Amino acid sequence: MGGHHRHSPLAGESAGGAGEPRLLSGRELSALRVNAITDPLTGLYNRRFLYDHLQREMSRAERTGGVVSLMMMDLQGFKSINDRLGHPVGDTVLVKTAKVIRDSLRAVDAGCRYGGDEFVAVLPNTTLMGSLAVAERVRQRVAKIQLPRRIGLQMGLHYGVATFPSDGRTSDFLIRTCDQRLYDCRRYNSDPRTRRHPRFAVQGLGLRLARGGVARQREFEVKDIGYGGLAFIYPSARAPSHLEGEIIQEFASDTHHVTMKPVSVKPLSDGRSRVGCAYVH
Numbered sequence: 001m002g003g004h005h006r007h008s009p010l011a012g013e014s015a016g017g018a019g020e021p022r023l024l025s026g027r028e029l030s031a032l033r034v035n036a037i038t039d040p041l042t043g044l045y046n047r048r049f050l051y052d053h054l055q056r057e058m059s060r061a062e063r064t065g066g067v068v069s070l071m072m073m074d075l076q077g078f079k080s081i082n083d084r085l086g087h088p089v090g091d092t093v094l095v096k097t098a099k100v101i102r103d104s105l106r107a108v109d110a111g112c113r114y115g116g117d118e119f120v121a122v123l124p125n126t127t128l129m130g131s132l133a134v135a136e137r138v139r140q141r142v143a144k145i146q147l148p149r150r151i152g153l154q155m156g157l158h159y160g161v162a163t164f165p166s167d168g169r170t171s172d173f174l175i176r177t178c179d180q181r182l183y184d185c186r187r188y189n190s191d192p193r194t195r196r197h198p199r200f201a202v203q204g205l206g207l208r209l210a211r212g213g214v215a216r217q218r219e220f221e222v223k224d225i226g227y228g229g230l231a232f233i234y235p236s237a238r239a240p241s242h243l244e245g246e247i248i249q250e251f252a253s254d255t256h257h258v259t260m261k262p263v264s265v266k267p268l269s270d271g272r273s274r275v276g277c278a279y280v281h
Contacts, residue, residue: 039113041091042098050112050120054171057124058164067252068164069123069131070174072182073101073138076156078117085148093145093155100141104134120178128163128202128225128249129256135159136197136227158185159198165251166204197228204250207232207258209243219248229260229278237267239275 037049045053057068075081075097082090094117101111101119110122123131139157147153160181168174185198205222207230223231230247239262246255260277267273 039098042095042113044098044102044119045110045112047112047114050110050114050122051171053110053112054122054174057122058169058171058174061124061164065253066125067127067166067254069126069128070162070164070178071121071123071131071135071138071159072114072161072175072178073119073121073135073157073159074182074186075117075142076158077153080153081147084153093147096145097142097155097157100145101138104138104141109134120175126163127252127254127256128161128166128205129247131161131163132225132227135161158182160185160200163249163252166249167202197226199224199226199229199231202249206248206250207245208248208255209245222247223274229263229276230258231274231276233268234265234273234275235271237265237271237273239265239273243275243277 037045039046054068054070060066061068075093078090078093081093094113097117097119098111098113101121105111105121105123108124109126112120112122114120121134123134126134139159142155142157145155147155160178160183162168162174162178162181164174167177181200184200188198201224202222205225206219207222208219220235221233223233225231225247241262243260243262244258246257248255259280261280262275263278264276265273266276
């Protein structure tokens with residue numbers, strides 16, 4: 001009784017004896033926690049956070065029967081920007097890209113810097129079609145980032161998307177699938193004759209066509225899909241001039257309604273045809 005308790009000084013107080021441990025304030029602890037999960041240049045989450053967060057969202061989706069989409073992006077021609085204008089300009093471009101990504105996402109989404117000029121976004125409760133729409137929104141906004149005119153370069157974005165559980169049931173497999181589609185997009189963009197939007201081959205996608213407003217039970221195989229359209233296998237050599245129906249993804253309960261017009265019909269040797277379509281909005 002009557003004796004006083006010694007307490008360890010908080011940050012900002014005099015430490016008294018030399019070498020005495022210094023306790024961090026709540027604000028400093030909070031800053032440390034933020035620094036541990038964020039990228040110092042862009043302020044987006046870092047790769048370490050990405051793996052933990054993706055695992056959490058996939059577990060949540062598994063419990064609730066929901067979906068999670070993953071989106072990987074990188075900058076077209078970024079090496080040229082660094083080589084010709086220097087790393088400070090390259091860093092400015094990365095910061096501006098990060099802002100575009102952040103501004104294009106919902107509060108529940110997580111934007112991360114994966115490394116270099118690669119970025120990743122985790123999109124809870126977002127289907128494959130939804131993630132393609134987000135990716136295109138980011139791509140169009142990145143294209144508007146201003147670079148010095150004298151270098152004759154325009155900003156561009158490659159992207160790949162993947163959805164849990166249809167495209168993979170582990171985080172590693174989902175990331176690998178997404179990375180492969182990003183690679184496909186890069187390769188696709190290197191060909192000047194390509195369409196406006198990249199297309200991806202996605203397993204387990206089907207198209208159920210409607211006749212007279214009623215969806216037919218027959219499902220057709222979707223060969224590739226993108227923001228602007230898709231290609232599917234039709235049972236005869238002549239496809240209808242107007243197509244309406246639903247896109248179905250394996251393991252996903254949501255369907256996506258589409259109205260399309262055929263833009264190419266390629267007959268196959270077995271009497272069927274590959275029909276390339278553009279969405280009619």
